[in-house]
Amino acid sequence: MFRKPSRSEETLLFAKNFLQHPMMLGSLIPSSRFLIGRLLNKVDWARARTIVEYGPGVGTITSHILSKMAPDARLIAFEMNERFVRYLERSFPDPRLHVVHGSAENVQKELDRLHLDGADYIISGIPFNNMQYELREKITRQIRAVLNPGGEVLIYQFTRTVLPHLRTHFDQVDQEVELRNFPFAMLFHCT
Numbered sequence: 001m002f003r004k005p006s007r008s009e010e011t012l013l014f015a016k017n018f019l020q021h022p023m024m025l026g027s028l029i030p031s032s033r034f035l036i037g038r039l040l041n042k043v044d045w046a047r048a049r050t051i052v053e054y055g056p057g058v059g060t061i062t063s064h065i066l067s068k069m070a071p072d073a074r075l076i077a078f079e080m081n082e083r084f085v086r087y088l089e090r091s092f093p094d095p096r097l098h099v100v101h102g103s104a105e106n107v108q109k110e111l112d113r114l115h116l117d118g119a120d121y122i123i124s125g126i127p128f129n130n131m132q133y134e135l136r137e138k139i140t141r142q143i144r145a146v147l148n149p150g151g152e153v154l155i156y157q158f159t160r161t162v163l164p165h166l167r168t169h170f171d172q173v174d175q176e177v178e179l180r181n182f183p184f185a186m187l188f189h190c191t
Helices: 007-020 033-040 060-068 082-091 104-113 133-146 163-169
Strands: 050-054 074-079 097-101 119-124 147-157 173-178 185-190
Touching: 033 060, 033 147, 033 173, 033 185, 050 060, 050 104, 060 074, 074 082, 074 104, 082 097, 104 119, 104 133, 119 133, 133 147, 133 163, 163 173, 163 185
Parallel strands: 050 074, 050 119, 074 097, 119 147
Antiparallel strands: 147 185, 173 185
């Protein structure tokens, strides 16, 4: 029988992995409900058929995406941390979710493998500030390349490191700050 892990179980696993791999995670604790609400409020769920999530961690945002997306939509989640991958697979036995143990830089290969034309939405919380410049550039270039016409990108970060890359690849980059998150989060909405 499926039992969704409690928020305290998620937070404990997240914090433990932050202490073990601080460069892979942007924060000590998962995103707040305020950040999640503000981020996902920008999604047009009626047209979101293929959603890609980078850095789902323990699925704090993943669970909200799954609860809102259409029955025929797909969510492809890229996670580098093997413990988180196993946790996601156990915690979310939803056939619409496909968890990839790998880097966001391989998004095109994975979409091709799944016979998906592109992404309608890309949602990312991966810590761009912890990456080498070349990898940040490669991932933002890939984000642009796999985005369907009319698609949108929603990124939350704790620094503005990714902003110059986003401005290079997108015509419109809107910025907001969510103060009800620890640490404060910057949201970038790209079209």
